[in-house]
Amino acid sequence: MGPLxxxxxxxxxxxxxxxxxxxxxxxxxxxxxxxSSSRKLAGMFYGYDxxxxxxxxxxxxxxxAGSQLLSFFGLLNLKLxxxxxxxxxxxxxxxxxxxxxxxxxxxCPGTGISALSIGKIDAMFYLLGGMFGAFLFAETYPYILTLxxxxxxxxxxxxxxxxxxxxxxxxxxxxxxxxLFWIAELAEKKFxxxxxxxxx
Amino acid sequence: MGKRNYMNPYLAGVLLGLVLLAAMFFSGRxxxxxxxxxxxxxxxxxxxxxxxxxESPYYSKYFExxxxxxxxxxxxxxxxxxxxxxxxxxxxxxxKLKIEKSxxxxxxxxxxxxxxxxxxxxxxxxxxxxCTSGAALSGMAVLSVAGFVTMIAIFGSAYLFAWFFRSLxx
Numbered sequence: 327m328g329p330l331x332x333x334x335x336x337x338x339x340x341x342x343x344x345x346x347x348x349x350x351x352x353x354x355x356x357x358x359x360x361x362s363s364s365r366k367l368a369g370m371f372y373g374y375d376x377x378x379x380x381x382x383x384x385x386x387x388x389x390x391a392g393s394q395l396l397s398f399f400g401l402l403n404l405k406l407x408x409x410x411x412x413x414x415x416x417x418x419x420x421x422x423x424x425x426x427x428x429x430x431x432x433x434c435p436g437t438g439i440s441a442l443s444i445g446k447i448d449a450m451f452y453l454l455g456g457m458f459g460a461f462l463f464a465e466t467y468p469y470i471l472t473l474x475x476x477x478x479x480x481x482x483x484x485x486x487x488x489x490x491x492x493x494x495x496x497x498x499x500x501x502x503x504x505x506l507f508w509i510a511e512l513a514e515k516k517f518x519x520x521x522x523x524x525x526x
Numbered sequence: 527m528g529k530r531n532y533m534n535p536y537l538a539g540v541l542l543g544l545v546l547l548a549a550m551f552f553s554g555r556x557x558x559x560x561x562x563x564x565x566x567x568x569x570x571x572x573x574x575x576x577x578x579x580x581e582s583p584y585y586s587k588y589f590e591x592x593x594x595x596x597x598x599x600x601x602x603x604x605x606x607x608x609x610x611x612x613x614x615x616x617x618x619x620x621x622k623l624k625i626e627k628s629x630x631x632x633x634x635x636x637x638x639x640x641x642x643x644x645x646x647x648x649x650x651x652x653x654x655x656x657c658t659s660g661a662a663l664s665g666m667a668v669l670s671v672a673g674f675v676t677m678i679a680i681f682g683s684a685y686l687f688a689w690f691f692r693s694l695x696x
Contacts (some may be wrong), residue, residue: 328545328550328551328552328553329550329551329553329554329555330551330552330553330554331553331554332553332554334532339533339604341543341553341599342597342598342599342602343602344552344553345599345600345602345603345606345674345685346602346603346605346606346646347606348545348548348552348553348557348603348606349584349591349602349603349604349605349606349607349609349610350606350607350609351541351545351548351601351606351610352542352545352606352607352608352610352659353542353606353607353608353609353611353613353614354541354610354611354613354614355538355541355542355545355610356542356607356610356611357610357611357615357618357620358532358533358538358541358614358615358618359532359533359535359538359542360533360535360538362611362620363626364626364627364640365626365627365628365695366532368694368695370681370684370693371684371685371688371695372688372692372696374652374696377532377535377538380535380536380539381535381536381538381539381542382539382658382662382663382679383539383678384535384536384538384539384540384542384543385539385540385542385543385546386543386663386667387543387664388543388544388547388667389541389543389544389546389547389550389663389664389667390666390667390669391535392543392544392547393547393550393551393667393668396547396551397539398674401551402550402551404655404668405566406554407550407554407693408554408555408556408668409666409668409669409670410556410655410656410660410661410664410665410668410670410672410673411655411670411672412671412672412675413654413655413672414675415654416654416656416678417655417661417672417675417676417679418674418675419650419653419654420650420651420652420653420654420655420676420679421649421650421654421675421676421678421679421680421682421683422650422679422682422683423646423649423653423678423683424647424650424651424654424658424676424679424683425679425680425681425682425683425684425685425686425687426643426646426650426659426683426684427642427643427644427645427646427647427648427649427650427690428643428647428680428683428684429643429684429687429694430639430643430646430691430694431543431640431641431642431643431644431646431647432639432640432643432694432695433640433643433644433646433658434559434647434658434659434680435559435560435562435563435644435648435651435657435658435659436557436559436607436657436658436659437658438559438644439559439562439604439607439611440607440609440611441626442610442611443579443588443608443609443610443611443612443614443649444611444612444614444615444620444621444622445615445621445622445623445624445692446622446624446625446626447623447637447638447642448625448626448627448631448637449548451633451637451640451641452640452641452643452644453563453617453643454644455639455640455641455642455643455644455645455646456560456563456644456645456647456648456650456690457563457566457567457570457644457648458641458644458645459563459644459645459646459647459648459649459650459651459652460560460563460648460649460652461567461571462645462649463584463648463649463652463653464567464571464584464585465582465584466570466580467582467584467656468582468583468584470653472664474653479671481670481672482538482670482671482672483668483669483670483671484669484670484671484673485669485675487671492669498536499666501610516556519696520539522628522696523587525622526626
């Protein structure tokens with residue numbers, strides 16, 4: 327029964343080895359998807375390439391539905407899986423800053439690491455900028471404590487907030503994702519840029 | 527050299543989802559990326575100015591009880607990511623040192639904006655307690671409101687700003 331490392335009390339080296347192996351899978355999947363290309367990622371925001379949406383939603387649904395199936399068959403205790411805490415103001419403002427960074431830099435941190443791993447020099451600059459951003463945050467942290475911690479809601483869950491079961495919410499998400507995939511396929515035709523997609 | 531083929535996006539999504547599911551099953555947590563960048567900075571600051579790190583309310587928590595910032599789950603996962611990406615690039619013949627950019631802008635401009643974008647993104651990720659991987663994707667997989675709000679905020683904001691920065695890309 328999972329989570330294995332918590333319930334079986336794995337030694338630290340084994341946890342770190344698992345992290346490393348999962349990281350290999352993560353980096354492999356991102357690169358295979360084409361997330362090592364900033365022009366492919368940017369296509370999401372101009373419509374000529376919507377890979378980001380397809381990969382992102384498919385992955386979220388596979389992990390969500392998969393974890394619920396494992397839980398249903400008694401193989402995974404979801405109460406022991408980390409649920410992200412919700413700091414309302416920080417999440418919204420942080421998200422808006424991240425979106426600006428995405429379109430300015432062409433990557434998010436994970437895809438920047440993916441691009442670095444195959445030799446993209448722009449990704450190296452992106453990650454150096456990222457390190458500068460983390461440094462700036464640490465140094466300005468004492469001045470933004472209020473913003474960072476305002477409206478704390480705890481590890482709030484969306485299915486509970488909407489008053490539906492997790493299964494029903496998963497079904498709703500699948501329907502929404504399929505509709506988005508359909509729109510994405512249409513967008514790729516309407517905003518087609520063969521000059522860009524042939525290069526990336 | 528012929529056209530490089532990427533994996534079908536839906537198939538790549540299934541693969542990524544299974545990796546995330548493995549992280550949940552084995553370690554009871556999701557994936558992450560910006561955290562790895564943060565730990566690198568914490569380790570660097572600790573190496574350059576230990577006193578500053580110990581006195582700072584931000585850095586000091588990563589050195590409590592003799593802990594080492596690079597010896598944790600996220601840091602190791604990010605080292606693995608670099609190897610995994612390299613293996614994928616090698617198998618698909620995509621390993622190449624290059625600056626990828628629109629032909630309409632100079633190398634210098636691309637690199638300057640890449641640096642700036644990275645600084646914005648990771649600053650925002652520290653504030654929001656996670657990036658596209660750790661907050662949005664992993665958060666959505668455990669049904670956290672934070673995950674869904676992060677996803678909507680990142681993509682909504684990027685669409686809003688896309689018009690202003692279109693000359694960088696199209």
